[in-house]
Amino acid sequence: MSEALADELEAINSIYGEGTLFKASQDDAIADDSSDGAIYILSLPGGEAEGDIASARPSIRLRFSSAYPDEPPTVLGTHSSGEHGRRGAAARDLVLFRDAVGEVYEPGQVCLFDAIEKVKELLDAAKEDEPVPESGVGSNAFDGEQHDYDAAVPTPDLPLSPPPWVLSGPVVELKSTFIARSAPVTSPTQAAQYVQHLLSSDRKIRSATHNMTAWRIRGPNGTSFQDCDDDGETAAGGRLLHLMQLMDLWDTMVVVTRWYGGQKLGPRRFALINQAARDSFVKAGLVAETAVAKKKGHGK
Incomplete structure (x- = not known):
């Protein structure tokens, strides 16, 4: 493992939660039939309960060559996690992540953090386009998305859309x-x-x-x-x-x-x-x- 990849592994797991990015098992690596580089599993953050990394979104298999970050990671596909009824979401997230890597990658620069944030941005934008339920929500437009948080929902004084960070x-x-x-x-x-x-x-x-x-x-x-x-x-x-x-x-x-x-x-x-x-x-x-x-x- 290169020093850049080791640092990125630490950063991703400290930011999004332990187990977000980890090296694939030997069986998974053999299944990809590649002697060039190492296979890693990335669980995209987000979903129904922010912070529930393992179950929130489908996982993605990535191959990092020994030349990374001078060469981009290869997005191999989704990783079977035993979940059912989420094939559509897995296919969508795979496409989004592959496009995000292509957009943010620059030779010599690690790219996973930027790619993850790009996917989160696209998923958030998709949520905003969805119609808001008219029944059972009342005046609290955040209820359906933030009921698992341990903090109070934002007050009306706060901006309704995320700041342009x-x-x-x-x-x-x-x-x-x-x-x-x-x-x-x-x-x-x-x-x-x-x-x-x-x-x-x-x-x-x-x-x-x-x-x-x-x-x-x-x-x-x-x-x-x-x-x-x-x-x-x-x-x-x-x-x-x-x-x-x-x-x-x-x-x-x-x-x-x-x-x-x-x-x-x-x-x-x-x-x-x-x-x-x-x-x-x-x-x-x-x-x-x-x-x-x-x-x-x-x-x-």
Whole structure:
């Protein structure tokens, strides 16, 4: 297993739940009749109960050649899990995931996280197109989708549609995983609503060790607003805000989520937090990638 694939395996399982991505058994590998590369099983997150990874969606078989990520993974097909009555869903998810890999893959870059998020985005869009039942739901439009969550459904003050987050790639070190997401904002109230929407709608984010936040907004008549939240990671929010000041970013916010891996990182954690934030800013088109790459150096 390459170092890149090992890091990606850790990141995917820490973000979506243990067992989301695992190496196939010998029988499954032999059935694919390939001596080039290793076979892995990916259980797509999502479905009726977010967080119930094993049963939520059909699983997909992937082959990673020894050259991955310089070569893309091969999507072999669905993996039989003993479920019944879900052949249509399995075929649909297979097509969606194969298309997602083709869209997000870039030579030399791991792609599973981006592909999974792309599939989730397409599935969420499909749900929004479905008619809302008129009976048994009343005024709570979220009831059918979030009754398994341990948090209250979003209040009417929260945005009804997901904020336009732009996600970084996962940054992994000593089994700790960092993911950043940024979004444009026009007021402190909107920034707070976006954070609450994220925590209310995503169990994995809500159960993370820290969700550090910073935002800067230009108000009317030359006023400006900026704030940050450490969420238990002392001084992390202030460092994120300082990063945004150095990059002269306005009318945007960033949330960096950390899942603790069991080993302390010391001051190194601040560099990893900022690395994830920068990656999100780059992907959002807020800063030139070349300028960021010079600062990042060769850090993982």
